[in-house]
Amino acid sequence: MKKVKGWFVVFAVGVSLTAPACAQPATPAPVPDEIPVALLVDLWTGQQLYAREPSRRFVPASVTKVMTAYTAFKLVGEDKLRLDRHFLYTQALEEEWYAEGSNMFLRAGERPTIGQLLLGITTVSGNDASMALAEAATGSTGAWLELMNANAAALGMSDSHFGSPNGYPDGGKTYTTADDLVKLGRAVTMDYPVLFRRFFGHRRLKWGDITQANHDPITGQVEGGDGLKTGYTSEAGYTLLGTAERGGRRLIVVIAGSPTARMRDAAGRNLIEWGFRDFAPERLFAAGSEMGRAQVQDGEARSVGLALDKDFAAALPADPANTMKLAISYRGPVEAPIVKGDPVARLQLHDASGTVVVDAPLVATEDVPKAGLFRRIGNAFAKWFG
Structure with missing residues (x-):
């Protein structure tokens, strides 16, 4: 001993x-040195398959919206929010958020449902839809942020804080880590699987006369890819929280601080493929x-x-x-x-x-x-x- x-x-x-022995020979996980944060986790085992600075804090940009979606899922699950409930989009919201960054392009006087706002958030990363959902659900952005941060604490996201519902630059109030985002991804996919499948994984969304594509590099681009979100600001660089499921086994990948979208997308897809190919889950x-x-x-x-x-x-x-x-x-x-x-x-x-x-x-x-x-x-x- x-x-x-x-x-x-x-x-x-x-x-x-x-x-x-029948598994394919392992190859190195291809993550460029220029990417400071990368993490791949097997949710079935809870095991980190690849980790680079998983506890380093960074700005998540629009990946913040996954916490907004989770907060809405939780309210729906508690019967505190109805997906078919309509919300009157106000002139004040239009003036502040129309065409401001990624957008659903909502107009004052429109009455989207909570479900439609969620699709605008998860599919086209609508900054406007995120702010509308916060106001529709709780009456104010402040009350919504309290819910987001309480949910983060309950999930054990001890190195995260949310200062906006949409991840728009807020002077450093919003931050997270790869470890924490995996906890969030696990909760979204495993605690609310029906809502996850309903609102994530869509390739495009049409609102009014505008049709937009989902920029998620995992959904529909790797086998079993079905979410979750990308993000970008000049402060954050290019970020990704992605997931794919094959044969009941789900992997989650986090990329943060990538200098380009192309590098982020390739690294995320390569890590997912490597994790499925070069590791075999065993009880x-x-x-x-x-x-x-x-x-x-x-x-x-x-x-x-x-x-x-x-x-x-x-x-x-x-x-x-x-x-x-x-x-x-x-x-x-x-x-x-x-x-x-x-x-x-x-x-x-x-x-x-x-x-x-x-x-x-x-x-x-x-x-x-x-x-x-x-x-x-x-x-x-x-x-x-x-």
Whole structure:
């Protein structure tokens, strides 16, 4: 048993893990050096397949609108907002937002429904539609922003803040990270799958006499691509939150700070294709599998069994040179008393560099009461003398 920084590390599986031999040989994920932030995550396993500065803050630009869509989805799910409800678009909104950046080109006096505004946001990135939705749903932009930021906090987006519903330049009030955008993408696609399919993934939108195309480089351009949003401002550069699903497996990609749209689009598509091609998802262990034992201090037993409380899955690399290893980590010995089901350790999957890529709790398989005085003395002697 090896002690590392206060944690006992026990190798639970003495073999290296790679994808099945039938998988294609792995190739490097092609992300140009000019792109400062890139992240690819397998939502089925929660595993980062590729990461470059995932916790670095940046300005998301129009990718902000994914949080606006999520906030609307949540209100719809709570029966606080109806998709068929009409909103009277005002002269003040037209004067401020008509043809201002990406636009649905709404006019004063028009009465779009909430559903139509959502399509304007998710398909053609309407700045005007975003502001109209905020006002229609809550009565003011300020109230809508409170909802957006409360939702971000509830999703664990601890490095994000939203200062506008549409991502228009706001002096740095709006910022996020790739890690946080993956949490948002997971919530949109998995918490509201019906609404996601209804409002994301459309290739064009017509409003009045104006037909516009969706600029998302993932939707309809890679197999299974169905969202989510691009963004651009001179301050932010070119950004992307994209996703694709194949065979029930969903990947999410984030690109931020790209100097050109072409580079962003190519990097996003290439990462998605690489993730599907060069990693194979596997359920390694079923829930309830006992993975090892942890030492116990001052207990009636000197060790306790450790089991998974849910399935343990990973996306394994196809390249046999890129192996992964499993380890059990815990701060120990674990002090008694211990109750069956208590989380006392972690099962961790390490990549070739030693980075933890999948992490899951291990729970006690039995009760271990605190030992009496004489048992504790006996345990101490046993420890001292081996």
